[in-house]
Amino acid sequence: MRGAYRGRVPYTIAEQLPTAPEVLRPWVTGVRALSFTRPPEETFVRLPEAVTKVVLRVTADGQRDVLAVGPRVRASYHEGKTRVSCVELCLAPGTARPLLGVPAAALVGRVVALDGLPGEAARRLAAEMRWLDPREALPHLAEVLPGLLADAVDxxxxxxxxxxxxxxxxxxxxxxxxxxxxxxxxxxxxxxxxxxxxxxxxxxxxxxxxxxxxxxxxxxxxxxxxxxxxxxxxxxxxxxxxxxxxxxxxxxxxxxxxxxxxxxxxxxxxxxx
Structure with a gap:
């Protein structure tokens, strides 16, 4: 018997950014632009994910937050979001401590302000990202991120x-x-x-x-x-x-x-x- 899969659409993707350019790949495995433009018809599911992310989130009232989002060890289920846009940087394994100043294990299950972390690179990246337009994210980060991390990774x-x-x-x-x-x-x-x-x-x-x-x-x-x-x-x-x-x-x-x-x-x- 096959798995009776019914595709879930937990958010409306307004724009899928291109693949991370080669210059970012030592530190970033993927970049996504997500837009929750209306309440989804189905439950919003957060799958378990062994990835640390840096997220620029813009709410309907214009509030901007740059966040570090730690790994999730179990799924969670939520009502649909609306009127929230995000740009997500999925950090490559081994990037968390050099960029954020803390081991990835310290962020499991947590969402924290990026500029509140001890890493100098984290504070600089938060300042660089806060006012970005999602369409400008990749080219700008391709210029900035290598300079922040080039000498920090073993x-x-x-x-x-x-x-x-x-x-x-x-x-x-x-x-x-x-x-x-x-x-x-x-x-x-x-x-x-x-x-x-x-x-x-x-x-x-x-x-x-x-x-x-x-x-x-x-x-x-x-x-x-x-x-x-x-x-x-x-x-x-x-x-x-x-x-x-x-x-x-x-x-x-x-x-x-x-x-x-x-x-x-x-x-x-x-x-x-």
């Missing part, structure tokens, strides 16, 4: 972390590698690998892999049987996939794709310190 440590992230991520042509095998391949201990992930990703290697697998299930459910999906994403079996999905999403896959979602919670509107 290349060897970052390369090691990103190799670990890649090995633990689901790909179309392979299933992810087990954490102990990744540590062995990178010639580090599992403890060293956990420390790398805590600083540069925000969650442990095991939890990163869980988040990545569950997000893959969400995106591939329309095209595969449950058992096939479980095997291709690295689960022992369908029961293991269901248990993991329920733990991170709050409901099992069949309920999620049938629209039987957990109770809604208020959507966090502002920085929390």
């Amino acid at each position: 290349p060897s440590r970052t390369a090691l972390l990103r190799a670990g992230v890649d090995a633990l991520s689901v790909r179309l042509d392979r299933v992810p590698v087990q954490v102990r095998n990744v540590a062995r391949e990178l010639a580090v201990s599992e403890r060293q690998l956990r420390n790398l992930f805590a600083e540069g990703v925000g969650v442990s290697p095991k939890h990163y892999a869980r988040i990545d697998r569950v997000r893959t299930v969400v995106t591939r459910a329309a095209d595969a049987r449950w058992s096939e999906l479980a095997a291709s994403t690295g689960y022992f079996d369908q029961s293991h996939m269901t248990s993991d999905f329920r733990s991170l999403m709050g409901v099992p896959p069949r309920s999620y794709f049938a629209g039987l979602l957990p109770a809604l919670s208020p959507c966090q509107a502002g920085p929390r310190t």
Whole structure:
């Protein structure tokens, strides 16, 4: 039986910015411009996400906030937003501490003002972003961000972390590698690998892999049987996939794709310190 996927549209995308230019890719994996121009017809779902982001948010009354948004270890469900626009920079693994002045683990589940963080680069970036038009974001950041971070990132440590992230991520042509095998391949201990992930990703290697697998299930459910999906994403079996999905999403896959979602919670509107 195939996953009965019903596509959710949690926001109206007013403009999808181009792929991040090459000059930004050492530090930014993606840039999005999102506009919540009307209440969506369905629940606004925040999927688990092992990514730290810098977000420029503009509300209907013109208020502008530049925020650091930490990784989310579980999904949350909210009523639809309206009249809010955002530009999101998804930071590459290993970028959080050099840019923000704190390890990614310190931001898990948090939304904070970017200029309130200890990193000098964070304060400068907040000043650069605050008055940007979304259409100007990419070219301007391509000029500014490399100068803020060029000497701040440890290349060897970052390369090691990103190799670990890649090995633990689901790909179309392979299933992810087990954490102990990744540590062995990178010639580090599992403890060293956990420390790398805590600083540069925000969650442990095991939890990163869980988040990545569950997000893959969400995106591939329309095209595969449950058992096939479980095997291709690295689960022992369908029961293991269901248990993991329920733990991170709050409901099992069949309920999620049938629209039987957990109770809604208020959507966090502002920085929390």
